[in-house]
Amino acid sequence: MSPNETFLVQVNGRPAEARRGETLLDVCRHAGVDVPTLCHMPGLAPSGACRICVVDVRGRGLVPSCSCPVEPGMSVETNSQSATRARKTIVELLLANHPDDCLYCVRHGECELQDLAQRYGVRERRYVTAKNDDHVDVSSPSLVRDPAKCILCGKCVRVCEEVMGVAAIDFIRRGSHTLVAPAFNRGLNVSTCINCGQCVMVCPTGALREKSHLKEVQSALDDPAITVVVQHAPAVSVSLAEEFGLEPGADVEALMVTALRRLGFARVFDTSFAADLTIMEEASELVSRLKGGGRLPMFTSCSPGWVKFVEQSYPDLMPNLSTCKSPQQMMGAVVKRVWAAREGLDPRQVFSVAIMPCTAKKFEARRPEMGDAHDVPDVDAVLTTRELARLIRLHGLDLARMTPGAPDQPFGERSTAGKMFGGTGGVMEAALRTAHWLVTGREMYHLTIGAVRGLDGIKEARIKLDDVELGVAVVSGLGRARRLLEEIRAGRDDLHFIEVMTCPGGCVGGGGQPLRAEAGAVRGRLESLYRIDRSEPVRLSHRNRQVQELYDEVLGEPLGARSHELLHTGYHGRDGAA
Amino acid sequence: MSPLVVDILERFPGARRDSLIPILQAVQEQEGFLSQESVLAIGRHLDLPASKVYGVATFYNQFRFTPIGRFHVQVCRGTACHVKGSANVLDAVERDLGVKAGGTTRDGLFSLEVVACIGACGLAPVIAVGGDFHAGVAPRDVPGIFASYRERAKEGGSDAA
Numbered sequence: 001m002s003p004n005e006t007f008l009v010q011v012n013g014r015p016a017e018a019r020r021g022e023t024l025l026d027v028c029r030h031a032g033v034d035v036p037t038l039c040h041m042p043g044l045a046p047s048g049a050c051r052i053c054v055v056d057v058r059g060r061g062l063v064p065s066c067s068c069p070v071e072p073g074m075s076v077e078t079n080s081q082s083a084t085r086a087r088k089t090i091v092e093l094l095l096a097n098h099p100d101d102c103l104y105c106v107r108h109g110e111c112e113l114q115d116l117a118q119r120y121g122v123r124e125r126r127y128v129t130a131k132n133d134d135h136v137d138v139s140s141p142s143l144v145r146d147p148a149k150c151i152l153c154g155k156c157v158r159v160c161e162e163v164m165g166v167a168a169i170d171f172i173r174r175g176s177h178t179l180v181a182p183a184f185n186r187g188l189n190v191s192t193c194i195n196c197g198q199c200v201m202v203c204p205t206g207a208l209r210e211k212s213h214l215k216e217v218q219s220a221l222d223d224p225a226i227t228v229v230v231q232h233a234p235a236v237s238v239s240l241a242e243e244f245g246l247e248p249g250a251d252v253e254a255l256m257v258t259a260l261r262r263l264g265f266a267r268v269f270d271t272s273f274a275a276d277l278t279i280m281e282e283a284s285e286l287v288s289r290l291k292g293g294g295r296l297p298m299f300t301s302c303s304p305g306w307v308k309f310v311e312q313s314y315p316d317l318m319p320n321l322s323t324c325k326s327p328q329q330m331m332g333a334v335v336k337r338v339w340a341a342r343e344g345l346d347p348r349q350v351f352s353v354a355i356m357p358c359t360a361k362k363f364e365a366r367r368p369e370m371g372d373a374h375d376v377p378d379v380d381a382v383l384t385t386r387e388l389a390r391l392i393r394l395h396g397l398d399l400a401r402m403t404p405g406a407p408d409q410p411f412g413e414r415s416t417a418g419k420m421f422g423g424t425g426g427v428m429e430a431a432l433r434t435a436h437w438l439v440t441g442r443e444m445y446h447l448t449i450g451a452v453r454g455l456d457g458i459k460e461a462r463i464k465l466d467d468v469e470l471g472v473a474v475v476s477g478l479g480r481a482r483r484l485l486e487e488i489r490a491g492r493d494d495l496h497f498i499e500v501m502t503c504p505g506g507c508v509g510g511g512g513q514p515l516r517a518e519a520g521a522v523r524g525r526l527e528s529l530y531r532i533d534r535s536e537p538v539r540l541s542h543r544n545r546q547v548q549e550l551y552d553e554v555l556g557e558p559l560g561a562r563s564h565e566l567l568h569t570g571y572h573g574r575d576g577a578a
Numbered sequence: 579m580s581p582l583v584v585d586i587l588e589r590f591p592g593a594r595r596d597s598l599i600p601i602l603q604a605v606q607e608q609e610g611f612l613s614q615e616s617v618l619a620i621g622r623h624l625d626l627p628a629s630k631v632y633g634v635a636t637f638y639n640q641f642r643f644t645p646i647g648r649f650h651v652q653v654c655r656g657t658a659c660h661v662k663g664s665a666n667v668l669d670a671v672e673r674d675l676g677v678k679a680g681g682t683t684r685d686g687l688f689s690l691e692v693v694a695c696i697g698a699c700g701l702a703p704v705i706a707v708g709g710d711f712h713a714g715v716a717p718r719d720v721p722g723i724f725a726s727y728r729e730r731a732k733e734g735g736s737d738a739a
Contacts, residue, residue, distance in 0.1 A: 161627070170633035183628035184614055184643075192627065 010075035018074075024065035025053055028078055035078050036087065036116055038204050039153040040066045042519075044162055050153050052090050052116065056080040088120035094151045096127035097176075105149070105206040110515050112204035113151060134179055139187025141366045142195035142211055142359040147179050150207035156180060156199035163504060165479035166309065168193040180207075192312055194305035194478070196502045197359030197384075197511020210359045210512060213381040214391060220351035220380070221264040228351045229339075230265040231331045231411075232256065234272045235357040235422030235507035236385050238528040242514045242521060243389035244399045249524030251532065254404030256388075259397050260355075261405060269411035271354065274331035275418035275430070277550070278302060279541035281567055282324045282427075283434035284558035286497055290468065295319040297471075297488070297495040300427050302326040304364035305502030307571065309478055314485050315573035323568040327421060328354045328361055329370050331411065332378030333566045338554050339411070347376050354382045357422070357510035360502065369569045384512025413546040416533040423526040424476035424506035425452035425459060428499040432463055432472070434542045439465040447539050453530065455505050455523060458484065460495075471495040477504040582608045583616050587623045595624055602635055610646035639692070644682040647689035649708035649727050651675070656695030656702075663716075664703040668692065670717035671705065674724050687731055688724070 008015045009027060016031035023046065028035045038050040046067035054062040058075040062082060077083065094113060102108050134147035154171070157180055161167040168191045172181050182191030200208045220228045237253035246252070260268045286298050301307055301322040310317055325333065332354070336347045354361060364370065365379040372378070383391065392399055406412065417433055420426030429449050436444045451461035452472065457480040460473045471494045475481045481500045488495070503509045508525035533539060541547065555562045586604045590597050598620070605616050612635055621628045635641045653668045672678055675688050682689040688707075698704050701713030705723075712723055 167627035167629050170627075170629040172633050172636040174637045181629075183617065183632040185632075191629070 007072045009070060009072070012076070012078055018070040018072075020070075022070050024055055024057070024063070024068045024070055024074070024076055027070050028055070028065060028076065033078055035065055036119070037066060038112060038116075038151065039155060041155055041158060041202065044158060047154055047158070050090070050094075050151070052087055054083055054086050054090075056083045062086055084120065087116070088122060091116045091120055091122055092126050095122065095125065096129045097132050098151075099131055099148050100125075106209050106212075107206035107515075111206065112516075129176075137181075137187050138211070139189035140193060140195065140211065140363075141189065142362040143188060143193070143197060143200065144209050144211055145181075145188060146207050146209075147181070148207075149205045150180055151205060152178055152180065153204060154180075155202040155204070156208055159198045159202050160193075163477055163479050164194070164196060164198055164502070165482040166192055166194055166196075169199070194308045194502065195360040195363040195511075196305040196478075198503060200359065200511055201513070201515065210384050210387065211362060212387060213353075213362065213383055214387055216381045217351075217353055217383060217391070220353075226349055226351050227266045227343075227345055228264065228353060229267045229269065229335050230260055230353045230355060231269045231271045231274070231328070231335075232260070232355040233328065233357055233361075233422065233507060234275060234419045234426075234529070235510060235513075235525065236355050236388070238422065238525045239357060239385050239508065239513050240389060240399070242517060243386070244392075246400065247524070248518060248521035249526075249528040251528050252399060254406070255399055255402040257407055258402040258405035259392050259399055262397055262402070263391060263395055265353070267408045268405075269331060269335070270407045270414050270418075271327045271331055271356075272414035272418035272421065273411045273544065273546060274327035274334065275302075275421040275427075276415050276541035276544040276547045277330050277334070277567065278324055278327045278421075279417060279427075279430045279434050280547060280551070280558045281330075281563060282322050283431045283438055283541075285322055285324065286431065286435055287438045288559060290470075290496065297473075297498050298322055300431075300499045301569075302421065302427060303360070303500060303502045303507075304358075304367075305360040306478065306481065306500045308360075308363070308574070309481070309502070310485075311571050312574040313482075314489075315575070317485060317488070318571045318573065321571055323570065325370070325567055325569045326361075326364060327418075328356065328382075329364065329378055329569070330567050332365070332370070334411065334550070336376060336378050337372060337566060338550075347372065351380045352378065354379050355385070355388050356382050357385050357507045357512045358382075358503075359384060359511045361512075385510075385514060386512060389514070410546045410549065413544055415538045415541050415544045416536045417539055417541045418544070419532050420529050422507045423529045424455065424501050424504075424508075425449075425474045425499065426506065426529065427501075428452045428472055428474050428497070430541055431497070431499075432470075433540050435470075436465050437540070437542055439468065443540065448533070452499075455526065457504065470497060472497045472499075474499045476501040476506050476509070478502055580609065580613075580616070583619055587619065590623070593624055595626055598624060598626065598631065598634055599638075602631075602641060606641055611642045611644055613643075613645075642680055642689070642691070644680070644689065645686070647682045648687050648731065649689075651688050651690045651708075652693045652696065652706040653679070653690070654694075654696045654698075654702070654704050654706075655692050656699065658699035659695075659703040662702040666717045667703050667705065667715050667720065670720040671724075674720050687728065 006019050009018045011031045018027045035053050037053045048064045048067035053065045055065045056077040057063050132148040137145040220226050238251050241250035241252045242248050257268050299320045332352050335352050340347045340350045362382040365382050370378050417430035452459050452474045457477050458475050463470045505522045509522045617631050621631045655664050675683050679690050679692040703715050705712050705715050
């Protein structure tokens with residue numbers, strides 16, 4: 001039999017096409033038959049841990065469809081009485097030690113366990129056991145871990161190890177005492193957790209969630225003595241729509257700007273402006289390293305999970321990280337230390353909020369390097385895309401019915417290059433456009449660099465800047481980054497510039513994005529960024545007039561003294577992180 | 579890091595993850611427990627995250643994460659002892675010492691371990707303290723037994739066994 005041979009099997013009494021190597025779950029789903037899953041992760045090997053996907057195979061009885069290979073002649077019932085009864089019992093057993101505090105849970109209405117309890121008609125507590133009393137871990141600046149709500153599906157453990165290559169958490173102890181926790185059952189803050197939040201994205205319940213800054217933001221908004229300034233990251237405007245039932249990838253920037261004003265933010269700035277600023281610095285740094293014999297390959301530094309990953313696991317490669325702050329922190333520094341003075345405001349009276357697709361940005365904003373000499377942080381609070389949606393709903397605003405608004409100046413103008421920071425390859429494309437201009441004095445003929453686009457986890461290209469040929473690589477998902485770093489440690493030397501985004505797909509796939517997004521949503525968001533790049537006139541960071549004005553009036557020149565003070569940072573090893 | 583642990587790791591050159599349990603056993607045998615430092619060192623040696631090493635180690639009852647006390651207490655929970663009421667004896671021991679199985683008292687005097695069978699079923703329920711066997715233990719005997727060891731420690735008596 002050839003490996004690609006197809007054959008017919010029976011699913012619920014109807015013929016369904018199957019391919020050798022597929023699982024029963026694949027076959028059912030291709031046939032349009034929904035089988036529920038909890039522990040299943042598309043693209044990873046099945047673990048078969050939760051058993052909720054059991055189906056009735058004639059002659060064999062109940063089998064977990066996620067891990068059972070399809071065979072010719074099979075006849076499958078997905079909703080036989082024994083299958084549905086088994087699923088209901090599984091849900092009831094999962095609920096036996098669950099806290100039952102759905103009304104107060106952040107995932108109320110967005111919880112896979114709750115949905116299954118509804119779907120299988122669980123109406124009473126049939127199994128009574130002691131509730132989990134493991135304490136809530138609030139030690140992390142980005143994430144909250146609540147073992148009492150954990151159903152031990154293991155998806156967080158797997159995404160952390162198999163996709164992100166971090167393995168900060170694992171199952172500890174056994175039997176009814178099993179728990180998902182960092183090494184030594186200590187807090188996430190002293191673990192190797194990089195705060196990316198991909199565990200939150202796969203968690204079916206409220207056991208993992210972001211550390212919310214909504215209260216701090218609301219208090220600041222309510223305080224008349226405080227000026228609250230907000231910036232929104234490139235990926236947010238192409239993702240927020242999904243929280244309000246609109247199509248994935250719809251760009252709601254203009255509506256969101258109005259909503260932010262209605263929420264009471266005094267100024268609405270665009271992080272993409274700071275991304276253009278980042279490109280001015282980063283492209284100049286790249287050119288300077290190329291010409292001056294600096295450490296190569298240079299790594300991008302805008303993804304804070306990646307930065308912590310290098311600090312703790314590859315400290316020998318820290319000099320390869322660009323010293324540029326991330327756009328969030330550049331914007332923060334410019335708002336607190338340039339804009340506030342211009343407006344005659346004390347930086348302490350300015351509250352700077354960032355809307356990010358990311359949980360690690362909460363960690364980044366708290367880094368001690370990210371403030372002025374008087375410990376005034378450049379960014380005071382970070383809201384994820386999800387938290388912004390909550391805030392909008394809290395205020396009863398209907399996003400779709402907002403009158404389109406324009407961002408505030410001077411930090412509202414952006415090029416499409418800055419906007420593309422929101423997806424994997426975007427920083428690379430933006431930086432190469434500007435580096436080409438810096439090196440040759442001319443614009444690139446083809447601004448679109450197809451080789452660095454798309455959702456592949458690693459993309460490589462050779463790019464010519466006149467007589468210099470650059471080797472570039474674009475990586476998203478730290479598991480792949482780890483493999484590339486190992487190659488570099490082993491002596492690979494044909495690369496000059498590497499963009500790394502912590503999350504698969506880049507910020508559009510970030511850990512602060514809408515939960516339970518439909519398949520293809522990340523692609524939709526990325527396509528939206530490309531659409532913006534196609535349809536707007538200013539596609540080069542160095543053509544952003546407001547950025548040029550900032551250099552003329554305040555910063556001087558890229559990599560200059562004032563730039564270094566405001567826009568660059570340093571790194572430190574984190575030996576002993578477990 | 580303890581030179582003893584370094585020695586142990588050197589006995590496993592180029593080891594991979596399948597050597598994890600033998601290494602954990604060797605370290606515990608040498609040090610009496612698995613310190614955080616040892617877990618980290620083992621992880622580095624095998625190129626395994628500390629969370630994995632700790633996850634595997636906590637799966638098995640044989641590994642402990644606190645140092646052995648001056649008197650190591652083993653409470654037998656084998657079949658014969660169970661029938662003769664060792665669950666209540668364990669309760670009484672945990673109450674008297676103020677630690678759970680696997681723990682060590684803060685004064686470092688006693689460490690507590692539950693064992694499956696000591697092999698002295700005729701003496702059930704049996705506990706061993708610092709190598710001394712105590713036969714036919716009832717919960718009400720427990721405070722007296724430990725008092726005598728505290729007394730011995732005060733007098734500067736030598737460790738048993």
